[in-house]
Amino acid sequence: MERVVLCVVFVVVCFSFGNPLCSSHDSLSLLHFKHSLNATSDHLYGCPNSSNPKTTSWNMTSMDCCRWDGITCNSFTGHVIGLDLSCSRLEGTLHPNSSLFQLRHLQTLDLSANDFSSSQFPQGIGQLFNQEGLNMLFQNLTKLELLSLSEVNISSSIPMNLSFSSSLRYLNLATTNLQGDLPKSIFLLPNLETLRLSQNHLTVSLPKYFNWTHSLRELDLSYNNVSGGIPNSLRNTFKALKILRLSGCKLAGPFQEFIRNLSQITQLDLSDNHLEGEIPEFIGQLSQITQLDLTDNNLDGEIPDVFSNLQMLTHLLLQNNNFTGRFPSSLVDLTNLQVLRLRNNSLSGTIPEFKTNSIGILDLSRNQFSGSIPQSLTHLLNLTAVFLGQNKLSGGIGAEMFSSMKNLQYLDLSLSGLSWSGNSNTTFPLLSYLALRSCGVKDFPDFIFNSKDLWILDLSENEIHGQLPKWFGGFGALANLNLSHNYLTSLDHIPWEKMMILDVQSNSLSGPLPSPICTITELFMINLSYNNLSSEIPNCLFNFSSLRVLDLRANNFHGLIPNKFPKKSRLVHINLSKNQLEVRASHTEI
Ligand SMILES: *[C@@H]1O[C@H](CO)[C@@H](O)[C@H](O)[C@H]1NC(C)=O
Ligand SMILES: *[C@@H]1O[C@H](CO)[C@@H](O)[C@H](O)[C@H]1NC(C)=O
Ligand SMILES: *[C@@H]1O[C@H](CO)[C@@H](O)[C@H](O)[C@H]1NC(C)=O
Ligand SMILES: *[C@@H]1O[C@H](CO)[C@@H](O)[C@H](O)[C@H]1NC(C)=O
Numbered sequence: 277m278e279r280v281v282l283c284v285v286f287v288v289v290c291f292s293f294g295n296p297l298c299s300s301h302d303s304l305s306l307l308h309f310k311h312s313l314n315a316t317s318d319h320l321y322g323c324p325n326s327s328n329p330k331t332t333s334w335n336m337t338s339m340d341c342c343r344w345d346g347i348t349c350n351s352f353t354g355h356v357i358g359l360d361l362s363c364s365r366l367e368g369t370l371h372p373n374s375s376l377f378q379l380r381h382l383q384t385l386d387l388s389a390n391d392f393s394s395s396q397f398p399q400g401i402g403q404l405f406n407q408e409g410l411n412m413l414f415q416n417l418t419k420l421e422l423l424s425l426s427e428v429n430i431s432s433s434i435p436m437n438l439s440f441s442s443s444l445r446y447l448n449l450a451t452t453n454l455q456g457d458l459p460k461s462i463f464l465l466p467n468l469e470t471l472r473l474s475q476n477h478l479t480v481s482l483p484k485y486f487n488w489t490h491s492l493r494e495l496d497l498s499y500n501n502v503s504g505g506i507p508n509s510l511r512n513t514f515k516a517l518k519i520l521r522l523s524g525c526k527l528a529g530p531f532q533e534f535i536r537n538l539s540q541i542t543q544l545d546l547s548d549n550h551l552e553g554e555i556p557e558f559i560g561q562l563s564q565i566t567q568l569d570l571t572d573n574n575l576d577g578e579i580p581d582v583f584s585n586l587q588m589l590t591h592l593l594l595q596n597n598n599f600t601g602r603f604p605s606s607l608v609d610l611t612n613l614q615v616l617r618l619r620n621n622s623l624s625g626t627i628p629e630f631k632t633n634s635i636g637i638l639d640l641s642r643n644q645f646s647g648s649i650p651q652s653l654t655h656l657l658n659l660t661a662v663f664l665g666q667n668k669l670s671g672g673i674g675a676e677m678f679s680s681m682k683n684l685q686y687l688d689l690s691l692s693g694l695s696w697s698g699n700s701n702t703t704f705p706l707l708s709y710l711a712l713r714s715c716g717v718k719d720f721p722d723f724i725f726n727s728k729d730l731w732i733l734d735l736s737e738n739e740i741h742g743q744l745p746k747w748f749g750g751f752g753a754l755a756n757l758n759l760s761h762n763y764l765t766s767l768d769h770i771p772w773e774k775m776m777i778l779d780v781q782s783n784s785l786s787g788p789l790p791s792p793i794c795t796i797t798e799l800f801m802i803n804l805s806y807n808n809l810s811s812e813i814p815n816c817l818f819n820f821s822s823l824r825v826l827d828l829r830a831n832n833f834h835g836l837i838p839n840k841f842p843k844k845s846r847l848v849h850i851n852l853s854k855n856q857l858e859v860r861a862s863h864t865e866i
């Protein structure tokens with residue numbers, strides 16, 4: 277028995293390495309196709325950074341097209357059955373006479389993410405598929421099982437008489453600028469498993485019955501108009517559906533009943549709609565679910581405490597709704613939960629102790645949680661982001677609470693009610709966002725000493741006195757710094773380099789402005805108001821081309837205010853009041 281198998285393998289290897297496999301008809305069709313389009317040097321965002329387009333290897337050096345990049349052949353017949361030219365930087369238009377449509381054995385065709393509408397071309401040219409091209413594609417490539425044209429600008433309505441090849445199992449037309457209705461024939465496909473149409477301008481009204489509800493695994497209609505929702509008649513038909521995305525589909529009203537029967541569902545995304553009412557308890561029966569996203573709806577009532585059966589759940593996203601009641605306690609036992617976002621609801625009561633430690637992102641901000649912070653937080657070693665701001669918590673918290681979270685990147689306790697208790701020698705090398713507004717901070721936090729990637733720092737409304745530490749001057753990535761409403765006396769050691777937004781209003785700053793302020797290149801907003809700064813205003817402050825907001829009110833600045841600003845100035849808000857400034861005589865130019 278074994279000997280027979282070895283023989284067969286040997287024969288196959290011989291065959292595929294010996295002769296050119298590819299038929300000359302197919303190589304010629306591919307070369308024609310290559311020459312009918314241009315491979316540009318433009319790099320398309322999101323594509324891998326490869327130096328050569330795949331079609332570079334399509335040349336006469338080897339006429340065996342089965343060895344060219346992006347080609348798959350049937351190893352017995354030699355027919356080209358797969359063509360993957362995703363991210364190949366191709367430009368041009370496929371006319372109905374294109375030799376692509378001669379590759380009649382193609383089963384998979386992936387032309388996604390090609391920049392067919394590059395700005396080099398005048399508008400209306402450089403569109404890969406027009407209606408005729410699409411028609412020809414399906415008319416001639418009748419064996420297509422997989423078609424992906426995502427991120428190719430098709431920019432037209434799908435021809436209503438399109439006859440899809442009935443073998444189609446996977447169809448991806450996401451982000452193609454398609455408009456209008458879907459042709460009815462799409463609902464007759466017998467074996468469709470994946471349909472992705474997200475980010476277009478389609479109006480999708482699903483018929484009462486259609487052929488592929490039983491085979492369907494993934495349906496993504498996000499960011500189209502599906503205002504009719506899923507017809508009730510379909511409620512028992514999505515037996516195999518694993519992924520359903522209806523984000524931004526203009527859905528309104530209560531949760532639809534059909535969801536109850538999605539027994540295989542793993543990912544359900546209904547975010548960014550107008551759903552109202554409560555989450556039904558049947559959500560607790562979707563035992564395969566890993567990701568549930570109901571962000572940005574008008575849902576209210578209590579979050580049903582039915583998560584104990586949902587042991588696969590990794591992402592629960594319920595932010596920006598109107599939920600009331602308590603933190604669902606069945607969440608604390610989930611061993612796979614990685615992302616929990618309950619931000620911006622009206623939840624109250626205490627935050628319970630976590631019994632597992634899988635969680636990486638915890639966002640409970642903008643609620644009305646009270647009581648002290650759960651001690652178990654200390655054990656959540658995988659936390660990278662903790663947002664507890666704008667709550668009614670109480671008690672103390674310090675850096676040592678987070679000391680085991682070496683991957684912490686985001687920490688927001690602003691207006692949480694918690695008070696920050698002193699420093700520790702813990703450091704957070706990856707921290708990029710820290711917000712401790714109104715947390716009773718008395719000393720500039722030492723624990724950020726090592727956080728060289730810090731990008732946003734908010735220490736406003738605290739009790740920090742005196743000077744900033746010298747080492748803070750080396751924080752070259754800092755772009756947004758809010759130290760307003762403290763008792764700082766000096767602007768020394770502010771890392772100016774990348775600063776975009778600086779707010780130091782209402783401190784005890786005095787003396788002249790430090791000269792490095794003129795070296796900033798990206799400054800967008802600066803607020804120095806309500807201090808005791810006293811110098812002339814450096815001219816550079818009026819010359820920043822990026823600056824929009826300049827607030828110097830209530831200081832001791834003196835000298836002349838220019839009566840003209842440079843043409844390139846983008847200032848929209850300027851307040852120089854309550855200073856000792858004079859207006860320049862009107863004939864003077866700056
Ligand atoms: C390829 O680019 C050249 C130069 O930009 C242009 O003249 C030609 O029409 C393009 N060919 C196709 C097929 O788009
Ligand atoms: C892409 O390649 C260029 C030049 O080879 C290089 O400078 C750039 O850093 C690369 N970008 C990425 C994201 O790898
Ligand atoms: C032709 O294709 C081969 C690989 O098939 C590649 O190594 C070679 O660089 C290509 N020649 C040209 C001129 O692009
Ligand atoms: C294919 O059709 C286009 C547009 O109709 C035409 O410009 C082009 O010459 C045709 N190419 C061939 C090879 O017939």
Ligand SMILES: *[C@@H]1O[C@H](CO)[C@@H](O)[C@H](O)[C@H]1NC(C)=O
Pocket residue numbers: 372373374375377378415416
């Ligand atoms: C497409 O198929 C039709 C027959 O259905 C054939 O006449 C035509 O030549 C084919 N088109 C191409 C580009 O091969």
Ligand SMILES: *[C@@H]1O[C@H](CO)[C@@H](O)[C@H](O)[C@H]1NC(C)=O
Pocket residue numbers: 393399400401402403429430431453
């Ligand atoms: C897509 O193509 C249409 C028509 O050619 C053009 O008007 C539109 O600007 C293109 N869209 C993008 C995002 O390139």
Ligand SMILES: *[C@@H]1O[C@H](CO)[C@@H](O)[C@H](O)[C@H]1NC(C)=O
Pocket residue numbers: 411415435437438439
């Ligand atoms: C679809 O209709 C267009 C005209 O609207 C026609 O040119 C084309 O041949 C039709 N295609 C099919 C597959 O019937």
Ligand SMILES: *[C@@H]1O[C@H](CO)[C@@H](O)[C@H](O)[C@H]1NC(C)=O
Pocket residue numbers: 442464465466487
């Ligand atoms: C679609 O389903 C209907 C009803 O079961 C059936 O009559 C029809 O043949 C199916 N269409 C295709 C294209 O399979």
Ligand SMILES: *[C@@H]1O[C@H](CO)[C@@H](O)[C@H](O)[C@H]1NC(C)=O
Pocket residue numbers: 479481501502503504
């Ligand atoms: C969405 O489609 C419905 C018809 O199904 C239509 O009444 C409504 O105006 C459309 N909404 C938008 C914003 O296009």
Ligand SMILES: *[C@@H]1O[C@H](CO)[C@@H](O)[C@H](O)[C@H]1NC(C)=O
Pocket residue numbers: 574576598
């Ligand atoms: C939330 O619910 C409260 C009370 O039911 C209501 O007054 C408020 O308008 C709702 N807010 C939103 C954003 O729906």
Ligand SMILES: *[C@@H]1O[C@H](CO)[C@@H](O)[C@H](O)[C@H]1NC(C)=O
Pocket residue numbers: 633634635658
């Ligand atoms: C923490 O994260 C790592 C990497 O994502 C993962 O392998 C590990 O299982 C997680 N730990 C827990 C307790 O979930």
Ligand SMILES: *[C@@H]1O[C@H](CO)[C@@H](O)[C@H](O)[C@H]1NC(C)=O
Pocket residue numbers: 699700701702
């Ligand atoms: C700093 O760390 C050392 C051990 O590395 C420890 O003994 C000491 O108590 C820590 N100090 C503070 C203030 O946490």
